[in-house]
Amino acid sequence: MRIALTERLKALENKYPWSMVGVIITLLIAVGTLYFTDKRPELYVDIETNTAVVDIKGQVPNLRILYEGVDVRKNGLSLRILKLKIKNDSDIDILRTYYDPKDPVSIAIDSGKIVGADLIDASSSYLKESLSLTRYGEKAVLLNDVIFDAHSFILIKLLILHPDDLLPVVSTGGHVAGIDVIPVRDTSNVKDRRSTWQKTLDFGVALLRAFGVLLLLMVALIVAGVVISAPFAFIDSLKKKSVIKHYRDFVDFKLGNEDEVFLVEYKQGGSDQICRIQTLLGDEGFLNDACSEYSKRVANFEAEDERSQPPGLLEVGEDKREVYVTTLRNLMKNELIVKADGRWVVSPRAQDALGKFVGYLKSQGEISEVE
Numbered sequence: 001m002r003i004a005l006t007e008r009l010k011a012l013e014n015k016y017p018w019s020m021v022g023v024i025i026t027l028l029i030a031v032g033t034l035y036f037t038d039k040r041p042e043l044y045v046d047i048e049t050n051t052a053v054v055d056i057k058g059q060v061p062n063l064r065i066l067y068e069g070v071d072v073r074k075n076g077l078s079l080r081i082l083k084l085k086i087k088n089d090s091d092i093d094i095l096r097t098y099y100d101p102k103d104p105v106s107i108a109i110d111s112g113k114i115v116g117a118d119l120i121d122a123s124s125s126y127l128k129e130s131l132s133l134t135r136y137g138e139k140a141v142l143l144n145d146v147i148f149d150a151h152s153f154i155l156i157k158l159l160i161l162h163p164d165d166l167l168p169v170v171s172t173g174g175h176v177a178g179i180d181v182i183p184v185r186d187t188s189n190v191k192d193r194r195s196t197w198q199k200t201l202d203f204g205v206a207l208l209r210a211f212g213v214l215l216l217l218m219v220a221l222i223v224a225g226v227v228i229s230a231p232f233a234f235i236d237s238l239k240k241k242s243v244i245k246h247y248r249d250f251v252d253f254k255l256g257n258e259d260e261v262f263l264v265e266y267k268q269g270g271s272d273q274i275c276r277i278q279t280l281l282g283d284e285g286f287l288n289d290a291c292s293e294y295s296k297r298v299a300n301f302e303a304e305d306e307r308s309q310p311p312g313l314l315e316v317g318e319d320k321r322e323v324y325v326t327t328l329r330n331l332m333k334n335e336l337i338v339k340a341d342g343r344w345v346v347s348p349r350a351q352d353a354l355g356k357f358v359g360y361l362k363s364q365g366e367i368s369e370v371e
Contacts, residue, residue, distance in 0.1 A: 049083035087153035105174035112162025113138035
């Protein structure tokens with residue numbers, strides 16, 4: 001007897017939740033694409049404060065503002081303080097090996113000159129002790145190569161002397177591995193530089209990443225379960241094949257179609273499946289309810305098209321006893337169950353074949369007497 005390929009595929013579908021596994025794999029790929037590709041460091045310079053040291057509107061007679069002996073107002077100059085936060089705004093640590101010693105990180109202005117540069121705060125004692133600022137000419141400050149842990153920062157203050165009518169523009173230089181450019185963001189007049197959309201997007205990304213972690217844990221548990229159960233499933237498969245081979249050698253009669261049907265059912269579901277079939281065929285009321293329910297369901301599908309069949313599990317009667325559609329269909333298709341005088345009955349040859357096989361399984365300890 002040959003079992004159709006679709007029958008085997010349906011049996012696998014009933015045994016394993018392939019649809020759920022497919023959904024999990026799809027979600028895992030989507031989350032992994034977002035979660036694992038964002039692995040580049042991000043270094044930013046935020047202008048937190050940009051204020052004039054003295055802001056006087058209009059002319060004030062006899063007022064002189066001197067800086068190192070120079071009359072600032074008389075020479076059309078202005079003193080300005082910039083507070084800059086340099087932050088590693090990523091989940092990646094920036095190590096010393098990330099820097100190019102020939103092209104250090106620098107902060108520069110396009111007009112005026114830097115007359116003072118100080119570190120005023122840092123996110124860690126290491127940065128407070130290790131970071132140093134070196135003025136490079138009049139318009140730039142160099143930072144030494146320090147480790148910026150994920151989300152760490154330093155806060156520096158620049159004192160700039162510049163033409164009164166020309167505000168200095170801050171720029172960055174230097175090369176850090178994984179960073180194409182160090183952006184400068186002016187946050188001095190904005191409490192939160194992110195738009196409402198950006199905040200929503202960031203929150204969504206955070207939720208998706210958290211979901212990704214949970215999904216990874218779930219997949220890891222599934223994989224662990226498959227890995228652990230695979231050897232047992234393989235051993236069980238070998239055992240069932242051995243039982244079938246031994247039964248073929250044991251019997252002193254030629255196996256008929258009914259015998260082959262039960263052997264296939266045993267190969268797919270083991271002794272538990274044979275017990276379910278024995279229960280179904282041994283209870284006339286249960287059998288007729290199941291066959292009637294199947295006939296009603298199949299009437300709503302294309303009965304001749306094996307790709308279109310009722311759901312894989314039928315719930316029969318008030319107590320919702322379960323019957324596998326593939327099993328019931330296989331028994332009916334091979335005429336182990338036939339209709340006579342308006343009632344579904346088990347063929348005598350099927351009863352005989354099942355009785356012999358169950359008796360053999362009991363003799364081998366596969367089925368207990370209680371079952």
